[in-house]
Amino acid sequence: MVGALARAVAGSRRPEDQRSEKPHHRLVRLLTHDPDIGDRRTEGQHRCRDGDGVHTGSGHASSVVPSVIYGSPIAGLWSVFSTALPKVKSGRASPQGTRHHHPGSSILFLSPHAEPVVRATAPVVAEHAVAITSRFYPAMLEAHPDLRNLFNMGNQASGEQRQALASAVVAYAVHLLDPAAPSFQPVMQRIAHKHVSLGIRPEQYTIVGHHLMAAVAEVLGDAVTPEVAQAWDEVYWLFAAQLIAEEARLYTVAGVDPSHPWRRYVVVERVEEATDTISLVFRPEDGGLVPRHLPGQYVSVVVTLPDGLRQPRQYTVSTGPRENTLQITVRRVRGVGGAPDGAVSTFLHEQIVVGDVLELGAPSGDLVLADGDDPLLLISAGVGITPVAAILDDLATRGTTRPVTVAHADRSAASHALFGATADAISALGSAEVHTWYERVDATGDRRGARTGLMDLSALQIPEAADVFMCGPLPFMRDVRASLVRSGVPSHRIRYEVFGPDMFAGQTLSA
Numbered sequence: 017m018v019g020a021l022a023r024a025v026a027g028s029r030r031p032e033d034q035r036s037e038k039p040h041h042r043l044v045r046l047l048t049h050d051p052d053i054g055d056r057r058t059e060g061q062h063r064c065r066d067g068d069g070v071h072t073g074s075g076h077a078s079s080v081v082p083s084v085i086y087g088s089p090i091a092g093l094w095s096v097f098s099t100a101l102p103k104v105k106s107g108r109a110s111p112q113g114t115r116h117h118h119p120g121s122s123i124l125f126l127s128p129h130a131e132p133v134v135r136a137t138a139p140v141v142a143e144h145a146v147a148i149t150s151r152f153y154p155a156m157l158e159a160h161p162d163l164r165n166l167f168n169m170g171n172q173a174s175g176e177q178r179q180a181l182a183s184a185v186v187a188y189a190v191h192l193l194d195p196a197a198p199s200f201q202p203v204m205q206r207i208a209h210k211h212v213s214l215g216i217r218p219e220q221y222t223i224v225g226h227h228l229m230a231a232v233a234e235v236l237g238d239a240v241t242p243e244v245a246q247a248w249d250e251v252y253w254l255f256a257a258q259l260i261a262e263e264a265r266l267y268t269v270a271g272v273d274p275s276h277p278w279r280r281y282v283v284v285e286r287v288e289e290a291t292d293t294i295s296l297v298f299r300p301e302d303g304g305l306v307p308r309h310l311p312g313q314y315v316s317v318v319v320t321l322p323d324g325l326r327q328p329r330q331y332t333v334s335t336g337p338r339e340n341t342l343q344i345t346v347r348r349v350r351g352v353g354g355a356p357d358g359a360v361s362t363f364l365h366e367q368i369v370v371g372d373v374l375e376l377g378a379p380s381g382d383l384v385l386a387d388g389d390d391p392l393l394l395i396s397a398g399v400g401i402t403p404v405a406a407i408l409d410d411l412a413t414r415g416t417t418r419p420v421t422v423a424h425a426d427r428s429a430a431s432h433a434l435f436g437a438t439a440d441a442i443s444a445l446g447s448a449e450v451h452t453w454y455e456r457v458d459a460t461g462d463r464r465g466a467r468t469g470l471m472d473l474s475a476l477q478i479p480e481a482a483d484v485f486m487c488g489p490l491p492f493m494r495d496v497r498a499s500l501v502r503s504g505v506p507s508h509r510i511r512y513e514v515f516g517p518d519m520f521a522g523q524t525l526s527a
């Protein structure tokens with residue numbers, strides 16, 4: 017390990033990035049789910065959460081993927097880091113530590129003392145990042161068993177969250193080191209919103225920092241000199257400081273006291289929406305108003321499972337803002353290949369009835385519809401229809417004049433959730449164009465004018481200036497995005513949401 021670190025230090029002195037593509041460009045493309053890269057990095061990695069497949073889109077004629085995926089975006093990241101970082105051009109800090117600030121980059125800087133150490137050791141830390149966080153989580157959860165009620169134990173079993181944290185910290189270090197790196201703001205926003213939905217508090221950063229640094233020391237051993245430890249501690253606390261500040265701002269905007277982040281809501285309605293899909297309508301138990309939320313945002317819902325474990329999960333609010341009620345739409349995740357059924361979605365389906373009380377966090381999420389006049393293209397597959405339903409409802413309520421096109425893919429009419437609600441909103445909009453694809457078109461599908469097969473946008477006239485919003489399985493979105501770009505939609509206009517741990521999903525794909 018010491019040898020690897022020494023080599024990394026030597027490597028960090030290479031002056032030139034000889035590759036045509038800058039490391040941070042490649043890195044950001046990886047981190048931002050650029051489907052061109054995604055094909056290479058996530059092939060075969062999507063595991064089935066519910067076994068309820070939907071089309072992956074054009075070009076994958078025979079592929080059916082789960083409607084809720086949690087494929088990680090970051091496979092392959094480590095190999096990029098291990099070759100890229102030593103080649104990152106130095107020059108952000110002068111010998112005196114002065115810098116040229118790039119708009120949108122961090123306003124916080126590594127100290128001149130820590131910077132060369134981080135630069136030299138980042139590739140080695142990146143290489144071992146998953147090993148580090150693999151030690152970190154079990155140790156932290158053993159020392160603080162109460163945190164098991166906060167972290168998604170399904171993600172812990174799958175390793176998803178380990179990769180998310182590890183890659184976030186290393187990507188943050190790259191961002192600190194590279195003056196030309198694109199803004200880290202979207203990543204920061206995605207994490208801060210997720211944390212706020214879960215009621216993460218500033219003092220918990222001390223616990224995470226302590227166990228993370230202990231895991232670094234354990235994995236890298238003697239290589240972690242006091243100098244190296246101090247430099248990475250600095251990276252962690254710069255990141256933490258920015259997250260804490262942003263989370264404080266979001267708590268204030270939401271009117272939520274982070275020491276009491278959960279609010280009790282009564283289930284006032286339960287609707288069997290579609291195959292394996294229910295909607296639950298909540299009303300605050302205290303009789304107050306529902307907090308203001310934007311279409312596209314989600315809430316964390318906490319349940320106490322039969323074994324006593326409390327578990328939160330995020331569910332998109334599936335209508336536009338309502339003063340008195342808040343609706344979520346949940347697809348039941350069925351275990352496949354010996355994996356257990358989804359814990360929370362199954363519990364909600366099997367146990368929750370009208371009159372039950374559940375705790376919900378503050379509505380959060382940075383992927384929301386921005387105001388504007390440009391045409392809108394709303395694309396979804398499977399239960400990915402939830403944010404689209406919320407956006408359509410909101411547009412109809414506000415009587416938008418924006419031209420709207422809606423495209424949805426599903427297995428069949430029976431599995432098409434929120435069909436009625438979206439159809440109502442679409443007819444209220446008057447001129448919206450609708451396109452539907454089902455794998456199997458029965459009489460109902462026929463009446464709805466559904467096409468048979470995978471979504472194929474090539475026949476649609478898509479305005480170049482369209483703002484695109486999409487939600488669905490990652491392979492589906494990758495195919496759709498590729499076809500949109502081919503037909504001339506600029507990639508920065510394409511925004512999307514992934515229903516899983518994915519720290520970069522809120523970002524556009526323009527990098």
Ligand SMILES: Cc1cc2nc3c(=O)[nH]c(=O)nc-3n(C[C@H](O)[C@H](O)[C@H](O)COP(=O)(O)OP(=O)(O)OC[C@H]3O[C@@H](n4cnc5c(N)ncnc54)[C@H](O)[C@@H]3O)c2cc1C
Pocket residue numbers: 063064065066084168169170171173174314329330331332333345346347348349350351352355356357358359360361362399402403514515516517
């Ligand atoms: C921003 C956001 C918005 C979302 N919006 C919606 C929405 O509107 N509607 C919706 O239905 N969902 C939505 N989701 C997804 C939702 O949050 C949950 O992830 C989903 O309901 C599954 O949770 P679960 O507890 O049922 O499954 P989990 O228990 O978390 O299991 C997930 C998967 O892991 C597997 N697994 C669990 N434990 C193990 C193990 N030990 N070994 C192997 N495999 C294992 C399970 O088989 C399953 O496939 C959203 C997610 C996010 C992040």
Ligand code: HEM
Pocket residue numbers: 163166167168169171172177180181184185206207210211214216217220221222224252255256259516517518519520
């Ligand atoms: C600098 C410190 C931290 C970083 C870099 C960080 C990073 C992340 C990232 C990248 C995600 C995934 C976001 C997504 O894409 O959905 C996440 C989620 C989460 N974080 Fe943090 N985090 C930090 C501190 C904390 C702290 C202090 C806590 C509280 C103990 C915490 C608890 C959580 C939880 C519970 C989740 C959701 C995980 C899941 O459900 O599996 N994080 N964090």
